[in-house]
Every structure is written in C-alpha cells, then in structure tokens.
Amino acid sequence: MAQTLGGKISELRKDIGITQDEMSEKLGVTPQAVSKWENDVSCPDIMLLPKLAGLLGISIDELFSNAPKKETQILPEDKRKNPDEMLLRIIVNSNDGDKVRVNLPIPLIKLAIEMGIGMPQVSGNEALQNIDFNQILALVDKGLIGKLVEVESADGDVVEITVE
Secondary structure, three states, rough: OOOHHHHHHHHHHHOOOOHHHHHHHOOOOOOHHHHHHHHOOOOOOHHHHHHHHHHHHHOOOHHHOOOOOHHHEOHHHOOOHHHHHEEEEEEEEEOOOEEEEEEHHHHHHHHHHHHHOHHHHHHHHHHOOOOOOOHHHHHOOEEEEEEEEEEEOOOEEEEEEHHH
C-alpha cells in the first residue's frame, strides 16, 4: 500500500528526531500546519517543498515517490545520531521454527566486546558466532544505519542485524 504524503512527512520527521513544533519553527509555519500535513488534511505550500525536503534530508522527488525506503543508509555527519543512543536489533528465525529477537543498546555491545563476551552467549544462538561485531560498530560510527547483515546459514537459519 502506498504511503500518503502526510505519513511520509511524519515518519521522516521522527527519523531525524524533531518535533512538529521544531519543524514548524524551522520552516516558518505554525505547528498546526505541520499537524495538518501529517494528518493529510492539507499539503505544504509548493514554495516550501525545497526547504521541507532539505530539512528531512531527501530530495523533492523522494518526498513524492512511493519507492521503498532504502534498507541501509550512510547518513551525513550532521544527520547522525550518537551511537551510544542507538540499538542493534538481532532477529534470528531458525529452520526449526525458533524465533529470537534481541534488542541491544550499542554501549552494551561495546562493553560485551571489551569483556570478551561473544554474541552467541548473549543471544543463545550459534548462528551469530561468525559475525564480526567490531566491524559492525565501526560501520555504525561511520553513519551506517538500517539493515546491516542478512545471513542464511546452511541449516536454513536466517539472521538479520539492523541498527536504529
């Protein structure tokens, strides 16, 4: 199903971590105007589109496109979150039907690596034993977010690692 313009504006605003009030201030409109855009009651003025797209970190074409969002992105330095405020999500779907969902704060992963604790000990799943978490942390420090790893083992286990 195609996402509405208002839904896209809302999602992108939340992705960059600003409130409707902050967005309205940066764009020189009322908070009610932003609320109306996000609820598809009205649309932004055409003259605001370049400024809106720039604030959201996308092009006007991307704002109006229904193309799926990229699974993985490298954010410019000014748009990056502090890695210590991010989560590493590990999803394991085993061939046996087991489902493991682990949400780990990045600082906890750093601490585990420093202590020599491997992720299989944390998650209980051996499918994670060959994943280099130091390399993943290095990528996060360079601004990489989204789905970082998707691996299917010979046994049919599927592991996805996402950073948010």
